[in-house]
Amino acid sequence: MKTRWVKRGLKVGVIGIAAVAIFGFVVMSLWNWLGPALFGLRPITFWQALGVLILSKILFGGFRGRPGSGAHWRRRMNDRWQQMTPEERERFCQGMFVHGGRSDAAGEGSRDPGHA
Numbered sequence: 001m002k003t004r005w006v007k008r009g010l011k012v013g014v015i016g017i018a019a020v021a022i023f024g025f026v027v028m029s030l031w032n033w034l035g036p037a038l039f040g041l042r043p044i045t046f047w048q049a050l051g052v053l054i055l056s057k058i059l060f061g062g063f064r065g066r067p068g069s070g071a072h073w074r075r076r077m078n079d080r081w082q083q084m085t086p087e088e089r090e091r092f093c094q095g096m097f098v099h100g101g102r103s104d105a106a107g108e109g110s111r112d113p114g115h116a
Helices: 002-039 046-061 071-083 086-099 105-110
Strands: none
Touching: 002 046
C-alpha cells in the first residue's frame, strides 16, 4: 500500500514539473513574441520567464490556495450555528473563549456535567 502512495507522489511530482516547464515555456514564448514587437522589450530566457510567472503569482494571486477552499468549512459551521439553540450557542462561545477553540484534555473535569 505504501508503494502505491510513493508511485502516486512521483506521478504528481512529474506532472507538476511538466506543468511548470510548459507554463514557463508559454510565458517565455509569448513575451519574446509580443514584448519586443509591441513595447521594444528585450527577449527573456526560460528562467526569467519562470521568475515572471512566480512574480505574477505573488503580486496577483497570492499564496492562498484555490479560491473558495474555505467556503465549504464556513458553510458547514454556519449551518451548525443556525441549528443551535441560544443556550447551545452561549455554551459554544464560552468554550471557545475558555479553551481557545481547541479541545483541552486536561480540562476534562471542568466541563459541564451535561456535556458528554
